[in-house]
Amino acid sequence: MTKRLWIETVGCQMNVLDSELVVAALRRQGWEMARTTGEADAVFYNTCSVRQHAEDKIYSALGRIRLEKQQRPGLVVGVLGCMAQKDQELVRKRAPWVDLVVGPGQLHRVPGLVDEVLAGGGPRLEVSLDRAGGSREAIAQSFESYDPDRDSQMRPTPFQAFVRTQTGCDKFCAFCVVPHVRGPEQAREPATIVAEARKLVADGCREITLIGQTVNSYRWKDGSTTTRLADLLVLLDGIDGLDRIKFVTNYPRDMTDDLIAAVRDLPKVSHYLHVPAQHGSDAVLTRMKRGYSIGEYMEMLGRLREAIPHAAVTSDFIVGFCGETDAEFQTTLDLVRTADFKNSFIFKYSPRPGTKAFDRQPDDVPEVVKKERNQALLEAQAAVSLAGNLRFIGTRQQVLVEGLSVRDERRQGENPPSTDGIAQLQGRTMCDRIVVFDAPLRLVGRLVDVDIQAAGAWSLAGDVADGLADAVPLEHLFSDDAAAAPPTLYDIDLTKSDLRKNAITKSGLTKSDRGRPSPSGKSDTTPADTSAGA
Numbered sequence: 001m002t003k004r005l006w007i008e009t010v011g012c013q014m015n016v017l018d019s020e021l022v023v024a025a026l027r028r029q030g031w032e033m034a035r036t037t038g039e040a041d042a043v044f045y046n047t048c049s050v051r052q053h054a055e056d057k058i059y060s061a062l063g064r065i066r067l068e069k070q071q072r073p074g075l076v077v078g079v080l081g082c083m084a085q086k087d088q089e090l091v092r093k094r095a096p097w098v099d100l101v102v103g104p105g106q107l108h109r110v111p112g113l114v115d116e117v118l119a120g121g122g123p124r125l126e127v128s129l130d131r132a133g134g135s136r137e138a139i140a141q142s143f144e145s146y147d148p149d150r151d152s153q154m155r156p157t158p159f160q161a162f163v164r165t166q167t168g169c170d171k172f173c174a175f176c177v178v179p180h181v182r183g184p185e186q187a188r189e190p191a192t193i194v195a196e197a198r199k200l201v202a203d204g205c206r207e208i209t210l211i212g213q214t215v216n217s218y219r220w221k222d223g224s225t226t227t228r229l230a231d232l233l234v235l236l237d238g239i240d241g242l243d244r245i246k247f248v249t250n251y252p253r254d255m256t257d258d259l260i261a262a263v264r265d266l267p268k269v270s271h272y273l274h275v276p277a278q279h280g281s282d283a284v285l286t287r288m289k290r291g292y293s294i295g296e297y298m299e300m301l302g303r304l305r306e307a308i309p310h311a312a313v314t315s316d317f318i319v320g321f322c323g324e325t326d327a328e329f330q331t332t333l334d335l336v337r338t339a340d341f342k343n344s345f346i347f348k349y350s351p352r353p354g355t356k357a358f359d360r361q362p363d364d365v366p367e368v369v370k371k372e373r374n375q376a377l378l379e380a381q382a383a384v385s386l387a388g389n390l391r392f393i394g395t396r397q398q399v400l401v402e403g404l405s406v407r408d409e410r411r412q413g414e415n416p417p418s419t420d421g422i423a424q425l426q427g428r429t430m431c432d433r434i435v436v437f438d439a440p441l442r443l444v445g446r447l448v449d450v451d452i453q454a455a456g457a458w459s460l461a462g463d464v465a466d467g468l469a470d471a472v473p474l475e476h477l478f479s480d481d482a483a484a485a486p487p488t489l490y491d492i493d494l495t496k497s498d499l500r501k502n503a504i505t506k507s508g509l510t511k512s513d514r515g516r517p518s519p520s521g522k523s524d525t526t527p528a529d530t531s532a533g534a
Ligand code: SAH
Pocket: 012, 050, 051, 169, 175, 176, 177, 178, 212, 213, 214, 249, 250, 276, 278, 316, 317, 318, 347, 348, 349, 350, 351, 352, 520, 522
């Protein structure tokens, strides 16, 4: 009998991609997606460890699924991803009803492991070596790259896809657990990345977002030739049928002139750059072990803006990091007020076991102060974002239409629009600005020109200009019979309207965090207002 899977995902784009790949691999073995946990033979949680909040959510979900497991002891419960790698045996100590604990470097084993559990083989724990668990080579090998064939059915939209450039991270920022749970940085071969992109484009994909923990540190050495991100962008830009290329997340020190020139000169590369500053004060950046001063960050930003004046730059910030004084926080506030970020993703510091800050620096900023600073920074960024968006009124922007706006997505349940019916749609400009506009649903997946009429802090609103920028029919994206449409795969907040497309098979992947999604799907504080535009 067909087995059914339910999977929930929290965290960054890496997790979204990992879930896509795990689901695709299981589907190739005959699994189908469950509509509820109640009809699932296996329930998986693909987890995140970047902040405590993300872990707490998974442990509460495990508490809830325990009741179902009591009713149906044959249900396989799996914890995948970063929390599995971080907590290892602790997962089953806290939740003994979990059958599978599989780290991000062992995901290729999931299909075999589920079969073993179903055959009565008992619980399984498969994780990679700790960062101190052997030679660099041995550790790297224990984090195996997971590159099975892609499956467009498994993405939030068939015309957008993440492509991994590298796994792991070697930056070891004092606050961050990522290098510990995702292992050493390992680049994928350029030919593999390009071949995957070509295949995605042949399958109808129009926009590719390259993902790596610090994507602009990409480096592949082959004999005397070194391929860096700028070179990779040149290769990808040459793919016929691909319209847009984005990449996240960037490390400020690796924002080299050749990369900036590639972004400026290659027509398909989005002029949108997520380059987290994390803080405005040199003293705090030193405590964070970020490896640059605020002067160096501003110098980088200056080079970027000189080369591409209209580039949209976004940042991440941590408030309430160990020892952060009022005066130090003020420097972050000043930076946000002056640096003209399109958006910032703001996080309250959450101490992570295993990191240098956890071991050596007390988490001494009270929660109430973290909250106040979070709010103050959010308000400062909202004012800057609004001012930035107002500049777009009266301009014509090319928009890749992603789906229904948040407002119409909510309405869809009661009264689903037909493909020719006018709905409020949502898409993104080349600079990653969200645009809402009324248009027929069949424009989803296409590039259209929109005349911008109004602006809010987090989105623009406008009217579709005469004619279409592009008229490739993509009607196959939609089922005429909405009632028969399979549920969508993701509930992650990439853009909300991506997520319940008719063409996408869903099982309840949950939203990573509250608020508007960040480039790494990781915002927990930035408010969402993508429904109405102005
Ligand atoms: N390298 C990736 C993933 C890092 S996690 C990237 O840069 O996107 C994403 C963001 O979460 C970081 O940029 C940082 O702002 C925030 N973050 C990381 N560790 C954190 C912690 N311990 N507490 C609060 N925020 C954290």
